[in-house]
Amino acid sequence: MPTADHKTAETQHDISELIRRRWSPRAFSGQPITEEELQALFEAASWAASSFNEQPWQYLYAHRSDEAGFLRLLSCLKPGNQAWAKNAAVLVLSSASTVFSKNGKANRHALHDTGAANAHLLLEATRRNIYGHAMAGFDYDKTVQEFGLNEPVVPVCFLALGYLGNPEQLEEPLRSSEQKPRQRQPVDSFTQKIQ
Numbered sequence: 632m633p634t635a636d637h638k639t640a641e642t643q644h645d646i647s648e649l650i651r652r653r654w655s656p657r658a659f660s661g662q663p664i665t666e667e668e669l670q671a672l673f674e675a676a677s678w679a680a681s682s683f684n685e686q687p688w689q690y691l692y693a694h695r696s697d698e699a700g701f702l703r704l705l706s707c708l709k710p711g712n713q714a715w716a717k718n719a720a721v722l723v724l725s726s727a728s729t730v731f732s733k734n735g736k737a738n739r740h741a742l743h744d745t746g747a748a749n750a751h752l753l754l755e756a757t758r759r760n761i762y763g764h765a766m767a768g769f770d771y772d773k774t775v776q777e778f779g780l781n782e783p784v785v786p787v788c789f790l791a792l793g794y795l796g797n798p799e800q801l802e803e804p805l806r807s808s809e810q811k812p813r814q815r816q817p818v819d820s821f822t823q824k825i826q
């Protein structure tokens with residue numbers, strides 16, 4: 632199985648190995664993900680914290696072997712994402728219900744909490760040598776129509792999931808990007824201690 636040690640984060644501080652190892656590949660091998668493993672990833676998502684424990688996230692998904700469903704999801708992506716996401720083992724659409732179920736009031740943190748659930752999903756995936764790539768590059772209106780999403784449910788982002796493939800299968804500039812080390816802003820550039 633290909634590894635991607637060059638993608639493991641070089642960090643300023645001692646942080647979890649899973650966080651250091653997670654990254655967003657575009658080259659996926661053809662290896663499928665079992666339904667059981669996928670359900671474990673969704674359970675990991677469900678253990679994210681959420682405002683009032685509302686759990687506003689919803690997931691639609693298809694394995695690549697489920698051709699019709701997979702193509703419905705794939706067709707909603709922007710062409711640049713379709714080019715590589717077509718090789719994912721599973722495509723997922725994460726959506727959020729933006730009102731609280733108990734009183735119908737607006738849940739201003741629904742997208743935040745769905746993002747947190749996605750992060751949990753991706754970290755559990757990393758533990759299993761499965762990698763995921765979030766995508767905001769999708770046709771919003773087409774997605775809403777294709778899957779009959781109605782307010783207050785809104786699409787958040789797609790996820791491509793799979794085992795690592797060979798970067799050589801990608802066209803430039805994606806191939807080079809796949810081989811570059813990951814970078815982040817230093818912690819003191821986005822934090823400020825208040826006195």
Ligand SMILES: Cc1cc2nc3c(=O)[nH]c(=O)nc-3n(C[C@H](O)[C@H](O)[C@H](O)COP(=O)(O)O)c2cc1C
Pocket residue numbers: 653654655656712764765766767768769788813
């Ligand atoms: C909400 C969200 C939307 C993203 N949309 C896209 C996208 O449409 N296409 C793409 O190639 N990458 C997309 N990315 C991946 C980011 O570019 C990537 O996470 C970032 O460059 C950091 O790289 P890393 O995840 O490997 O650490 C998205 C990531 C997130 C979290």
